[in-house]
Each structure stands twice: as structure tokens, then as C-alpha cells.
Amino acid sequence: MSRTFVGWxxxxxxxxxxTQDMQLRSNVTRATGxxxxxxxxxxxxxxxxxxxxxxxxxxxxxxxAHLDRYLLQAEEQVTAAGGTVHWARDAAEANRIVTExxxxxxxxxxxxxxxxxTEEIGLDNALEAAGISARxxxxxxxxxxxxxxxxxxxxVPALHRNRGEIRDxxxxxxxxxxxxxxxxxxxxxxxxxxAARLHLREKxxxxxxxxxxxxxxxxxxxxxxxxxxxxxxRMCLTLADTLISVVGLEKAVPTWxxxxxxxxxxxxxxxxxxxxxxxxxxxxxxxxxxxxxFHLVLxxxxxxxxxxxxxxxxxxxxxxxxxxxxxxxxxxxxxxHAYGSVYPGPIxxxxxxxxxxxxxxxxxxxxxxxxLCGACNEVCPVRIRFTDVLLKLRHEVAEGDAKVKHPVEKAxxxxxxxxxxxxxxxxxxxxxxxxxxxxxxxxxxxxxxxGWTDTRNVPEIPKExxxxxxxxxxxxxK
Amino acid sequence: MSTGAxxxxxxxxxxxxxxxxxxxxxxxxxxxxxxxxxxPADRExxxxxxxxxLEEYGATVYRAGPAGLVSTLAEVLPAGRVMVPTGFPxxxxxxxxxxxxxxxxxxxxRRQLDGLDAVLTTCxxxxxESGTVVLDTGPGQGRRAATLLPDLHxxxxxxxxxxxxxxxxxxxxxxxxxxxxxSGPSATADIEMIRVPGVHGPRRLTVVLLLEEDQSRDxxx
Amino acid sequence: xxxxxxxxCLNDALFPRSGQAAVTLLRRLGVDVDFPSAQSCCGxxxxxxxxxxxxxxxxxxxxxxxxxxxxxVIPSASCGGMPAEAYATAAEAAGDMGLVRAVRELVxxxxxxxxxxxxxxxxxxxGAYFPHRVTYxxxxxxxRAAPVGHRPYRLxxxxxxxxxxxxxxxxxxxxxxxxFSVKNAAVSGAMCAxxxxxxxxxxxxxxxxxxxxxxxxxxxxxxxxxxxVHTMHLVEILARTWEDGPVxxxxxxAGAVAR
Numbered sequence: 001m002s003r004t005f006v007g008w009x010x011x012x013x014x015x016x017x018x019t020q021d022m023q024l025r026s027n028v029t030r031a032t033g034x035x036x037x038x039x040x041x042x043x044x045x046x047x048x049x050x051x052x053x054x055x056x057x058x059x060x061x062x063x064x065a066h067l068d069r070y071l072l073q074a075e076e077q078v079t080a081a082g083g084t085v086h087w088a089r090d091a092a093e094a095n096r097i098v099t100e101x102x103x104x105x106x107x108x109x110x111x112x113x114x115x116x117x118t119e120e121i122g123l124d125n126a127l128e129a130a131g132i133s134a135r136x137x138x139x140x141x142x143x144x145x146x147x148x149x150x151x152x153x154x155x156v157p158a159l160h161r162n163r164g165e166i167r168d169x170x171x172x173x174x175x176x177x178x179x180x181x182x183x184x185x186x187x188x189x190x191x192x193x194x195a196a197r198l199h200l201r202e203k204x205x206x207x208x209x210x211x212x213x214x215x216x217x218x219x220x221x222x223x224x225x226x227x228x229x230x231x232x233x234r235m236c237l238t239l240a241d242t243l244i245s246v247v248g249l250e251k252a253v254p255t256w257x258x259x260x261x262x263x264x265x266x267x268x269x270x271x272x273x274x275x276x277x278x279x280x281x282x283x284x285x286x287x288x289x290x291x292x293x294f295h296l297v298l299x300x301x302x303x304x305x306x307x308x309x310x311x312x313x314x315x316x317x318x319x320x321x322x323x324x325x326x327x328x329x330x331x332x333x334x335x336x337h338a339y340g341s342v343y344p345g346p347i348x349x350x351x352x353x354x355x356x357x358x359x360x361x362x363x364x365x366x367x368x369x370x371x372l373c374g375a376c377n378e379v380c381p382v383r384i385r386f387t388d389v390l391l392k393l394r395h396e397v398a399e400g401d402a403k404v405k406h407p408v409e410k411a412x413x414x415x416x417x418x419x420x421x422x423x424x425x426x427x428x429x430x431x432x433x434x435x436x437x438x439x440x441x442x443x444x445x446x447x448x449x450x451g452w453t454d455t456r457n458v459p460e461i462p463k464e465x466x467x468x469x470x471x472x473x474x475x476x477x478k
Numbered sequence: 479m480s481t482g483a484x485x486x487x488x489x490x491x492x493x494x495x496x497x498x499x500x501x502x503x504x505x506x507x508x509x510x511x512x513x514x515x516x517x518p519a520d521r522e523x524x525x526x527x528x529x530x531x532l533e534e535y536g537a538t539v540y541r542a543g544p545a546g547l548v549s550t551l552a553e554v555l556p557a558g559r560v561m562v563p564t565g566f567p568x569x570x571x572x573x574x575x576x577x578x579x580x581x582x583x584x585x586x587x588r589r590q591l592d593g594l595d596a597v598l599t600t601c602x603x604x605x606x607e608s609g610t611v612v613l614d615t616g617p618g619q620g621r622r623a624a625t626l627l628p629d630l631h632x633x634x635x636x637x638x639x640x641x642x643x644x645x646x647x648x649x650x651x652x653x654x655x656x657x658x659x660x661s662g663p664s665a666t667a668d669i670e671m672i673r674v675p676g677v678h679g680p681r682r683l684t685v686v687l688l689l690e691e692d693q694s695r696d697x698x699x
Numbered sequence: 700x701x702x703x704x705x706x707x708c709l710n711d712a713l714f715p716r717s718g719q720a721a722v723t724l725l726r727r728l729g730v731d732v733d734f735p736s737a738q739s740c741c742g743x744x745x746x747x748x749x750x751x752x753x754x755x756x757x758x759x760x761x762x763x764x765x766x767x768x769x770x771x772v773i774p775s776a777s778c779g780g781m782p783a784e785a786y787a788t789a790a791e792a793a794g795d796m797g798l799v800r801a802v803r804e805l806v807x808x809x810x811x812x813x814x815x816x817x818x819x820x821x822x823x824x825x826g827a828y829f830p831h832r833v834t835y836x837x838x839x840x841x842x843r844a845a846p847v848g849h850r851p852y853r854l855x856x857x858x859x860x861x862x863x864x865x866x867x868x869x870x871x872x873x874x875x876x877x878x879f880s881v882k883n884a885a886v887s888g889a890m891c892a893x894x895x896x897x898x899x900x901x902x903x904x905x906x907x908x909x910x911x912x913x914x915x916x917x918x919x920x921x922x923x924x925x926x927x928v929h930t931m932h933l934v935e936i937l938a939r940t941w942e943d944g945p946v947x948x949x950x951x952x953a954g955a956v957a958r
Contacts, residue, residue, distance in 0.1 A: 016885035025889075027670070034671040051509040058505040065498045068491045081654065087484040139677065140668035156668050163669055189669040193677050200678065205588045221653040231626065231664040231679020238622040239588060249487070256653045260645045261509070263659075271667055274531065274608035278679060279659035280622075286656050288585075289621040304490035310497060329872045333889045369883060371876025371890070372747060374843035391747065398749030409878075413745055417753035420708065420739040421760055427736070430712045443923070451884020455891060456919030459713055466706050466715035470734050476722050 001125050003150055008340030010365035015330075015338040027162045028152075028335045032326045038272025039323060039379070046268070055261045057383040060317035063219070063252045064307060070219035070252045071298060077222025081284020083294040094299045095126035098211065098244055101295055102132050105242050107209045111200075113226060113233045114138035115213025116154050116320060117248050119342040121301060123211070134211065135177065135203055137232035139196050146173040152336030152344060155270050155322035160335045163187040174199050200232065210240035210291070214247040215319065216262060217296075220255040223283045224296070227266060227276045237280050243291035249303045250316040262319060265381040270321035302355030311392040312354040317382035318347050324376035324386065330369060339366060346376035350389040358397050364404035367393035408448070430465040437461025513607035513642035521637065524606045525687065528640050531609030535662025536675045537683040547634075547688055548573045551598075554632055554684050558595030561586070561624050565617025566600060570634070581624065591627035597680070598632045599625055602657075603647045604640045610661040611635055611685065614651060622656055631660075631680035636688045702732050703768040705761075705809075707778045707911075708740035710932075714911045720938035721774045721812060727938075728820055732772070737764045741781040747877045751789050755798075758786040762801045770819065771809045774934050776838055777910045779811035780845030811841070812934055813850045813909055823857050828941045830860030830955030834903035835933070836894070836917065838910040839872050851909055851933055858936060860945075862952035864901040868893070875916035887916075895920040898928055904949045907933045 008014065018024060043049050063070050075085040088094035102110055110127070112118065112134050124145070127134045136145040143158035144151050147169040151157030158166065167187040174181045179199045185191055212233065216225040224245050226233050237243060253262060259281075267276040285294050307313050325331045325345025336344030340362050341352045349366045358364040367390050376386040396402045398410065419425045440461055445453045452458070470476070512518045516527060529539045542550040552573035562571070562578040571578060579586065579594065586594075600618035601611040611633050613619045618634075625631055641647045651657060664679030675681065702725070706718040718734075725732045742757030761782065765771045773779035783806045790798035816822045835855060841847045855863055874880065874890025881887075894917050898906050904927070908914050911932050918930035929949065945951055 012883050012885070015883060019885045019889045031671040035667075038671075045514065046510075047514050048509040051506070054506045055509055058503065062502045062505060065495055065502050067495065068488045071491075072488070087487050089483045089486055093483060137678075138668070139666045143668070156671065158668060159671070166669060189672055189674045190676075192669055193666055193674045197677055201592070204678070205592060218653065223653045229664070230666045230668075230677035232677070234622065234626050234658065235678055238626055249491070257648055260648045264509075264644055271671075273535075273661070275605075275610050275659065275661035277535070277660065277662050277665050279661075280657070281653060281659075282656040283654050286615075289615055289656055290623075298487070300487045300490065304487065304494050307491065308494035313494075329874070329890050330883075330886050333886050367749075368879065369886075371839070371872050371874055371879045371887065373839035373872035373876070375839075375870070375872070377843065391749070394747070394749030395751050396749070399751060409748070410750065413748060413750050413753060417742075417745055417750070417756065420742075421756050423737045423739070426708075426739040430708075433712045449881055451881045451888075452919070454884055455888030455923065456916065457922040458919065459915050461713060462715055464715060466711045466718035467734070467736055469715055469719060471736070475732075475734060476719060476726075 001128060002145065002148055004122060004125065005150065005340045005342070008362055010361045011338060011340070011369040012365060014340060015334040015369065018334040018338045024160055024335050025333060027160055029332055031156065031159045032332050035272055035326045039269060039326070042268045042272050042274065052261055052265050053381055053383050056265055056381055057317060059253060059258050059261060060382050063254055064250065064313060064316055067249060067252065067307065070254060071249060073219040074217055074222050074252060077220070078284050078296050081222055083222070083284035083296055086295060086297045088297055088299045088301070090301050091121035094121050094246060094297055094301065095123055097297050098123060098246060099126055099130045099132070101242070101244055102127065102209055103130065105209050107132070109133045109135060109203070110209040110211060111135050111137050111203055111207040111236050111240070112210065113212040113228065113236045114141040114157065115211070115246060116342050117213050117299060118211065118246050119151055121299065123246065137200050137203070137236060138228070139193065139230055142196060142200070143169060146170065146177065150337055151342050153322055153325060154320045154343060154347070160337065163189055163192065166192055170195050178202055204235040204239055207236070207240050209242045209244070210236035211244045211246060212236055214245050214251050215266065216253050216259065217247055217251045218256050218259065219252050221283055223256065223281050225259065226280045229271070229277045231278060234278055234280055237282065238290045240291050242293040244295045244297060246297045246299060248299055266319055266321055269323045269379065269381045305357065306351070306354035309354055312350065312389050314384050315347065315350045315354050315389060317384055318351065319382060321381055323379040323381065327375045327379045329373060329375070330371065339369065346370065346386045350386060350393060353393050357402070358393060359403040361404055364397050364402055367397060427467060431468055433461050434463045434465055434468065437463065510643065511645045516606070516642045518642045518646065524640055524642050525637055527642070528604060528606035528609060529687065531606065532662065532685055535609050536665070537609065537662050537685055539685050539687060541687045541689060543689050547686070550686055554686060555598060556595040556630065561591065561594050561597040561620065561628055563599055563618055563620025563624060566598060567618070581620065585621070586624070588623065588627060591624060594628040596630040596632055597625050597628040600634050601639060603650060604635045605644055605647055606640055607643045608661050610659050612647070612651065613658045613660065614655045622658060625658065626679060629680055630682045630684065632684045632686065634686045634688055637690050701769045702730050703765055703771045704732050704734050705738055705765065705771050705773045705778070706734065707773060707775050709911055710774060713915065714932065717774050717911055717932035717934055720932070720935040721772070724825060724934055724938040725772065728822055728825060730820070735764050741778040742785070743778055743781050744877050746781065746785045746789070751792060754785060755789045755793050755795070758789055758802065759798060761786070762798065762805055766801065766805060769808060770815065772812055772815045773809065774812045774932060775910050776811045776841035776845045776847055777912060779809065780840050782806050782809045784844055811845050811847055811909065813847050813854055816854060817850045823853050825854065825857070825937050827858040827937045827939055828860050828943070829858050829936045829939050830945050830952050831905055831949045832862040832864055832903045832952045833905045833907050833936065834864045834866045834898060834901040836866055836873065836898070836906060836908045836913065837869055838908050838913045841909045842870060847909065854933065854937060855907070859941070860952065860955050862955070864903045866901055867897045873913045873917050875913045880916060891916055891920045895924065895926070899926050904928060905936070906930045907936055909933050
């Protein structure tokens, strides 16, 4: 079985460890820095960028508001075009459906196009348990799979690895799963890509079954859209006899024409390209071209839970461009693994609690994995207000229905609040602060505040507060 | 089982969205219909933009008039075995010395396709702004596997098929056909977010832009 | 004009000089400023940590204290954004429609200090003199929550004698984030370390911002590392005049002249 995020520590602990890993920090900083620059340049090319964002957000809201209707429409269209539609309430059901479909073909090795949803539901492990080997074909996903690693980014799952580490994984692991890495492989990205090409070529030429995700599912026509760069997607979507596309409910867009909005936004925002090298669109089965058996598995797995959250439902607009993590100063310093989910960064901080409920310490720690700087709000192509959702989820943890509570923190903030609310108490507290100020340790605070003084001093508390000064000098006039 | 899941999910959706108004607000569509700063009627600018963007992605672009096309194709095609899908104007290949394979009678196997030196196609439409050619498996374009496995893809794009931006073309495409939108040769940025050209898909893309006297829009397809 | 200073709880207790500078500056510009002593805290710490019921109580308090003033001036973009950002939402969630109305009525009169100077008073050159090398950190709230845009720059550029140095990666968060700085102290500390490094790179002797919370964070790091960079709220720079002369403990900017 490959590694999973099960049992992952809460964000503060995982993040504290990650910030100490200087190799990781440098890998993530370099990659996010590169992509930020490319994105920024291409976004300024479009004077109508904000208009595209408006349209994309509105289209996704329209889909979400009438999701039942749009999914039924998609189902009807896919079925009419010779495909079969399956519905899965949760991860286990989705895995069972896919496993049965693969079993029915008799194949033991299948190829996969990178899909965060199949990572989310743990499909590879489920297939492995059934004796089926699912080989990842996206370069980054293959790096993660070969290295028995975990994804750390939604667009580039191996973003936390540098070229040297990738070379080592290739040299060590490729031979165990097929064609070994070429002799004398260096860490040149072009050579590494060539090694992946040769290793995977054999698999593509033999593959009978492929599993993909989808970037979009057009309700009006039942069309599945897959955006990719390398051609591994085209290989899987085209060469297999049986294609199984595992798609989250929220991937629907209303009409064919709406792709003109999303396809103009996605690559620019994700990888800093005007269009990704390859976009494949297909509807059901095309006689004589590509897979002759097509299954669409629509997966809920918490999406309807998120949909019921009036503030949080906007997270389902997400088109997985990864821009929020690329811009995030927290992600830049922790990498994706600290979030304990295949969805890291700002979107992970909101989506995981919305999908699962913030009812375990790890999930409940995610809404706090943000300084609320709001940089993510500005780059989101579908205008998700991350900070609004983070605050709403924090409220759920602090005072709402979430099962994880922070009683000490609540007591402390209640006490502070009670003082602030009463003028006399607040006056007294501020004056007292001035008196105890000189006694305060400036380099080591006690208890939960200690984290501050791990890296920072505390300011000196002045002897005279502003209000004392105002009173003493009559507003500075005497 | 599956029917139960379907009904249950639909029920969850309906109750999750019960608070929302049935009438959705209108979707704003104020984005540009054409490439920024481009007059779509200015054909020279549109074609220049198309070539520039393709080259930026690492594709090779040739321009040829009706008279020069035959020699241009002879120049850009390898003198080896090339897949030429049914419907491709064979008259354009009179000066080329290689061997043209078709799938008219039987489809080639994956390994046969993989062993070819190139694939030569036309396209459905092209988008200048993003340097994109769209294949819809129509005449001269072949099935998808044929344009994928050979390592060189040579695509003849008629000038009249080039539009400035995506909103201009999307309505003319048939979503029931499998479409491949190609923006430059295969590439990856998965190693340190650095773009490396050439992974699985054709690692080289050559576009021959056929300049026609008649550049009317109904030349699409 | 009947103008109130909402000094903020942090400035009240820890940075009274900023409040005093605000009073000095506003008076110099002809504003008769009052400090209603019943004020306390905007409730941001509670709001940002998820405690909405406490925020609601502090919102009521804010409205009660400031309802009768023509303008409420706040020397903090972060606290200054709270009434508009949070109060109505908190009140609505609690079903207190009276408070929602009161907040909506009050919010247009609530001004972050630099916005008040430029947009209400129409001032850009406030007659300040500050012959020192300064770098400016645009805080996240000043960029995004209560967007003050280029106003602080315009005010700083008009200061006589100032040597303004651009801060690298200035739009990146300093890592404060309220309770984030203790709940996720390691990440916060790592963000702060980078910000402090950029500050030192500028060679400035003063780091200015419109939020003392962020300055406390960055300053705490600079202090820990032994860098002699002073942190000052922007208003403390704007309040100084030729009569005050240079700040004695700060090095003079290159080419600075005393009158």
C-alpha cells in the first residue's frame, strides 16, 4: 500500500516540522516564485481578466444552485452518447465501482491521468487491494508514486521535490515498475522528462484500461474536458479500450460555450500559459475513435455537505488551478504536506473542513492555517473569498457545531472580551499593564504565548497608556 | 445500489440548495470576444499573432501561398513514413518523396503508429491568441491516436481557419466529436515549474500556414 | 468638526506614542479631536479567531461610544476595517437588525487615518519633516481589507527630508495574523524572519506601517536579532515638523539638511 495522509498530525505540528526543512523550503520557494512570475505576466495580458473572473464565479454559482438539474442533464447526454453514468456517495462507493469496472475487463495493470479526486478517495490503494496496479502517467504524479511520496500541490503534486531528488527516485524505482531509467541519467529536467517518456511509453502502448478525472463536465452536452501538458492525458483518453472518468459533482459547467470562460482562465492562472499544450474534450463514445467503453463516475464524498454551507459553498467553485497555494506565504514556508490532505494551501484549509466536517483535530486545525492576509482572494479565478470562509469555519470550531473545541483559548478570549466590554475594567487593565510592564519577560512568554517569543521579542510596555496620558494632560493640552 | 446512490445524492443536493432562489442572477459576459488589442478583421495581425504565439511555445511555423505549399510540405516533412489521414489533399504532396500511410482500409496498431516518422493533418479551426490548433477528427485530421503517437505533427492551417480568440471559435465546434486543442508541442513544468518541451505527445509541432486569396470565414472545417 | 479618535486597544496599552502623534497631527491640521474614554477594542482578535458572540458585544459597545461623532478616525487599517468588515455580519447572524442598521449608518463615518487625511481633509503634504531613511511595509489589511492604496506613499513622499527606500517583496504578509502568530508560531516566525530580512536589506533606520500590530511583529524579530531598525507608525513620522528637528537617536538620511 502506498502512503496516505491518514493519522496526519494537526497543522501547527506538521508545519513546525516543515519550516525546519530547509531543502523543502528552498524547493517550494523556487517553484512557487517561478510560477507566480509567469502567472502575473500572462494575467496582465488580459485587460478583461476581472470580467472573466466575474463570469466564471457566476457560472459556477449557477451550476451549484441547480446542481441536481445539471447533473441529470449531463447524465442524459453521456448516456445518449454511449457512456454509462455511475453515482457514488462516498470514497468507498466510488472505489468499489471503479474496482468492479476494472475487474470486469480482466486487466491487472491500468494507466491513470492525474486526478486529485482519485487521490482524495484513495483509489490507487483500493485497486491495489484488489490486485490491480494503477500506474500514474503524469510526470509529477509518477514522481510521487515512484517515490512512495504524497502529493503536495494540486497542479504539480511533486512540487516539493527538486531535480536531484527526482533523479534519485527515477534511478532507484523505475526498474521495479517497468523500463529502468537510462544509464547515466543526470538531473537535467529535459533528461528526466525523457526518462519518464521511455518508461511510460511501454505502458501506453499496452494499456487497455485508463482512469481519468476531469477538469470540467459540460452539462448541456455531457462533454468531459481534460486539460494537460504532457500528452499522457491524450494517451490515456485515446488509447485505452475502456475509459473510466471519476468526476466530482462540482465539476459541472452549464453549457459548451461556457468553456470559453474557463479555458481562458485555467492555464493562465495555473501554469502561466495561455492554454495548456493539450485540451481534450469528448462526449461518451465515438465509434472508431478512442475507448469504446466509457464510464463516468460522479462522486459526492462530502461535496453536498460543503454545498449546504451558505458561506462555504463557494469553495466548490474551485477549478484546481493552484494559484492560491502558489501565492500563499504560509504554503510557501510549509509545502503542501503540512495540510495533511491532497488539497493543500488556502483551498485545502477551507475545502477539507467543508468536505469532512471540522470534527477531528487535524481538520479543525486547517481553518487556522492562515494569517488571513487575503492574497489568495486576489488570485482566485472564480473569486472564492477564502478569508470569509476561513472565518466562518473558525467560528464553527470556536462556537459552532464542530466537535473540536479549544476551551482554554475560549476562556482566555472570553476573559479579555469581558474586560474590554466594561470601561472601568478596561481602564484598570490598561493602567495595570503599565505598572507590570517592567516586570514582563521580553524574550520568553509563558504558556500558549510562548510561540511568539520563540523568534520575537515582546515590545516594552510603556509606563503610561494613551488613556492615562490623555487624562493627565487633558488631551495633550496641558 | 447505484440507483439508491443517485437518488440519495440528488436528494442531498436539493436539500443543500433549498435556501437558494430558483431564479439565478444573470451571468455577466463582459469579457472580450476578440483577442486584446486585435481587430479580427485585420487578417495580417491575426495571422502574425498566431505565428508568434505558436513559436513562443516552441512550435515551428512556415507560411506558404497556394503555389508554394507543395514545396513547403516537401521541405518540412521527413522523407520517411508519414501518416496522412483520409481526406487530406494528396495533391499537396506531389513533391514530397516519403511514404504516405492511410487508415482507409485498416487502422494501424499503436506500435505501427509509434514507429512512424510523422503525422500530417489539416485542422478544424485555430486560435491566434493562444497559438492553438483544434482537431475535430474531420477530413484530413484522422482519429486521435494517429495524431498522438508519431513524434512529429505537421499541421496545415488555412489562413481562413485562424480566429483571434476562443470566443470566436467555440460555437463553430461540435462537442459531440472528440476534440483535441493543441497549443504547442507536448511540454511539462512538473520539475521545479520549469517548462521542458517534449514529453509524451508529439515532441515537435510544425504548423504550415496556408495563405489563401480567399480568406473567408466559411472555410472552417 | 466633532471628530473622535478610536486609538485601538493595542495602541492604547502598548503604543501610546502613535495615539499622541495622531492627536498632534490632527490638531495641526485644524481638527478638534476627542477621545471618548469609554472606548476599548474593535473585537478583531475575537472575530478572527472565530468568537463571534464576543465580537458582537464589542460591536455594540463601539456603536454606543461613537454613534454621535461626525467622524471616527482610527490609526490602524486592520482595526479600521473591522466595523465595515465584520460588525454587520456579526449582527445579522445574531438577528440584531437594530445593530445592523446602526452599523450601516455609522460605517461611512469610520476612517482609517491616512484615508481620513487624504480623502476627508484633502491633505497630502501635512507639513512633516523627517530626515531619516525609511522603508514602508504595506500591511495586508491596508492592501486588502481597508484598502488604503497609495495614500500612505503619497503622504510619505510629501514629507520633507525623508529618504524613502522600497521594501523588497513588500506585498507579502509579515506573518502576524493575530492569534495566528501564537497558534502557528513556527510558520508565523518564518514569515516574519523573511520580512525582517527584507527590511534590513533596505538599509532603512525606520520601518513604517499603518498597523502597529504588524510593526510589533516585525520589530520583535528585528529586536531579537539585534538590528537597530526602529518601527514607527506612519503617523509618528507625519506628526514631526521642522521645529522638532531630526529624531536624536536615528542616523540622518544621506544628504539631509537641518534648517
